[in-house]
Each structure stands twice: as C-alpha cells, then as structure tokens.
Amino acid sequence: MTYDLLDSVTLASSASSVTFSSIDQSYGDLILVSNHATTGGADIRFRVNGDTGSNYSWVQMYGTGSSATSNNTTSDHFFDYGTPTSLGATISIQFMDYAATDKHKSVLARRDWASALTLAAAGRWANTSAITTILAYTAAGSFAAGSTFHLYGIAK
Amino acid sequence: MAYELIETIEVGAGGAASIEFTSIPQDGVDLQVVVSARQTTGGNVSLMTLNSDSSGSNYTFVNLQGNGTNKYTDTISGSNYIYFGGTTSNIRTANTFGNASAYISNYTSSVAKSISTDGVTESNETTAWQTMAANTYTGTSPITTVTISRPFVQYSTASLYKIY
Numbered sequence: 001m002t003y004d005l006l007d008s009v010t011l012a013s014s015a016s017s018v019t020f021s022s023i024d025q026s027y028g029d030l031i032l033v034s035n036h037a038t039t040g041g042a043d044i045r046f047r048v049n050g051d052t053g054s055n056y057s058w059v060q061m062y063g064t065g066s067s068a069t070s071n072n073t074t075s076d077h078f079f080d081y082g083t084p085t086s087l088g089a090t091i092s093i094q095f096m097d098y099a100a101t102d103k104h105k106s107v108l109a110r111r112d113w114a115s116a117l118t119l120a121a122a123g124r125w126a127n128t129s130a131i132t133t134i135l136a137y138t139a140a141g142s143f144a145a146g147s148t149f150h151l152y153g154i155a156k
Numbered sequence: 157m158a159y160e161l162i163e164t165i166e167v168g169a170g171g172a173a174s175i176e177f178t179s180i181p182q183d184g185v186d187l188q189v190v191v192s193a194r195q196t197t198g199g200n201v202s203l204m205t206l207n208s209d210s211s212g213s214n215y216t217f218v219n220l221q222g223n224g225t226n227k228y229t230d231t232i233s234g235s236n237y238i239y240f241g242g243t244t245s246n247i248r249t250a251n252t253f254g255n256a257s258a259y260i261s262n263y264t265s266s267v268a269k270s271i272s273t274d275g276v277t278e279s280n281e282t283t284a285w286q287t288m289a290a291n292t293y294t295g296t297s298p299i300t301t302v303t304i305s306r307p308f309v310q311y312s313t314a315s316l317y318k319i320y
Binding site: 002003004005008033035061062063064065066067068088089090092110111112113114115116117118120146148150152154 | 158159185186216217218219220221222227228229230231233259261262267268270271272288289290291292319320
C-alpha cells in the first residue's frame with residue numbers, strides 16, 4: 001500500500017483555519033489527520049471545495065464514559081467534529097474516491113479526545129465534483145499553536 | 157513518503173505473554189499497529205503500553221462498546237494501559253481471532269500522545285464485541301517501544317507500520 005504524506009501543517013501560532021488546496025488528483029482516497037485544540041469552546045468544522053451550501057450529511061455514534069449516543073443530521077453546511085479545548089484531540093477523516101466526478105463523496109471519520117469522548121461518523125458531501133480543496137476551520141476562536149494537520153493520499 | 161511495514165511478530169508454539177516492538181525508527185509521522193489475536197484468558201481486550209510505562213498511571217481513555225444487543229461506554233483516568241479491544245477470548249469458537257488497530261499520531265513529538273483504537277472480536281457466534289476508544293498518554297518522550305500484553309495463543313500476530 002502506498003500511503004503518501006501530501007502536506008503537513010504545524011501551527012506556530014494560533015490560526016482560525018487551515019486550508020489544503022490544489023490537492024493531487026492521482027490518489028484513490030485522502031486521509032486528513034489532525035491533532036489540535038481550539039480556543040473559546042469553538043467547534044472544528046470541515047468544508048470541501050469552498051462549498052458553503054446545505055450539502056453535508058452525517059450519522060455518528062459516540063461514547064462519553066457515561067452515555068452512548070447515536071444521531072444524525074442532513075443538509076448541514078459543514079462536517080462538524082466538536083470542541084476540544086486542549087491539545088490531544090485527534091480527528092481522522094477518510095475521503096473515499098475523492099477525485100471521482102460521477103458520485104457524491106463519502107467520508108468515514110473518527111474523533112477521539114480521551115478526556116471527553118470517542119466518536120465514529122459516516123458522512124456524505126452531496127456533490128459529484130472532485131475534491132480539490134479541504135478547509136478546516138473553527139466556528140469561533142482559533143486553533144491553538146502546536147496544532148498539527150497531516151494530509152495523506154492512498155494510492156489507487 | 158509511504159506507509160511502511162516496520163515489523164510483523166507472530167506468536168510461536170506455546171503462546172506468549174506479550175508482543176513488543178522496540179527501537180522504533182524515529183523518522184515517521186504517525187504509527188499504526190494492526191493485530192490479529194486470541195488470548196488464553198477471558199475478556200476481549202489487550203493491554204497496550206508505550207515506552208514500557210505500565211505503572212505510572214499516565215493513560216486516560218474513553219471507550220464505546222457494542223455487542224449486537226447492548227452498548228456500553230466507560231472512561232478511566234490514571235490508567236496503566238491503553239484500552240485496546242479486539243482480542244478474542246479462548247472460551248470462544250476454536251481458531252477464531254479478533255482484529256484490532258491502534259493509530260498513534262505524532263509519535264516522535266515532545267508532547268502527550270493521542271491514540272485511537274478500534275477492535276472487533278470474531279467468534280462465529282451470535283455475540284461479538286466491537287470497540288473503539290480515545291486514549292491519551294501523558295508521556296512526552298518520543299515513542300520508541302510499543303508493548304501489547306495478554307497471554308496470546310500461537311499464531312496471534314501484530315504488525316507495526318510507519319506512516320511518513
């Protein structure tokens with residue numbers, strides 16, 4: 001299996017967003033792994049191709065240590081993965097067949113923050129365009145300095 | 157840049173109390189451990205430790221478990237191990253092995269480490285356990301050793317991959 005690191009970002013200072021653009025279209029899947037914290041209790045969110053429309057749907061299950069829950073949403077404006085407030089939270093998102101132009105894009109995600117919850121999610125971006133840009137941003141506040149973001153490509 | 161197999165360990169005749177990867181190369185970004193295992197005791201989990209730290213209460217985890225009928229979630233702060241489900245018990249159907257993986261991000265960093273684990277037992281029975289967990293290890297040294305403990309039966313395997 002060829003699993004290439006396409007881009008890597010380590011924040012030297014706080015930032016409100018991280019963008020991966022001009023993504024190489026020659027791979028089968030993409031995996032984005034972030035290890036981060038946000039300030040101000042803000043959620044971390046992801047969008048692709050600058051799409052701010054109601055084209056993001058997901059179903060998720062999670063455990064907090066005291067409750068196990070599953071829920072879903074349709075027609076959201078982003079993929080939302082919660083509010084880690086200290087470094088040590090990891091999110092991994094796999095974008096399946098991201099370069100295809102004949103299907104909506106499916107994602108599988110994990111969000112792990114040992115002091116809060118473990119979460120697994122499946123999502124869909126209702127658009128057939130190839131994914132060329134991924135934006136990670138905070139609903140308010142910013143990512144803390146030291147946050148890391150790695151984008152991998154898995155060869156076909 | 158690659159997803160590179162560092163080492164695969166297979167348990168030999170007579171079984172083994174643990175599987176250990178040492179002298180892990182420090183030129184990667186992330187690590188992944190993939191396990192196929194069956195244990196000689198009851199239970200569905202293995203105990204994973206990093207850098208031989210098994211007594212410092214330096215691990216915290218929250219998990220989610222399901223068996224087709226019920227769901228559970230637990231959390232422990234100050235644990236001595238990473239929650240690593242997916243090791244089939246010896247009371248289950250013979251020759252069935254569970255699967256598990258652990259993803260360790262930024263393993264050469266000088267900050268606390270975040271580890272995501274997944275596991276599923278396989279028993280060819282009506283009940284199997286699927287688990288996932290978020291783990292934090294507060295040790296700040298780069299990870300050079302990964303140890304997975306449980307009395308493992310012969311033919312259990314563990315593979316360590318470096319992602320960079």
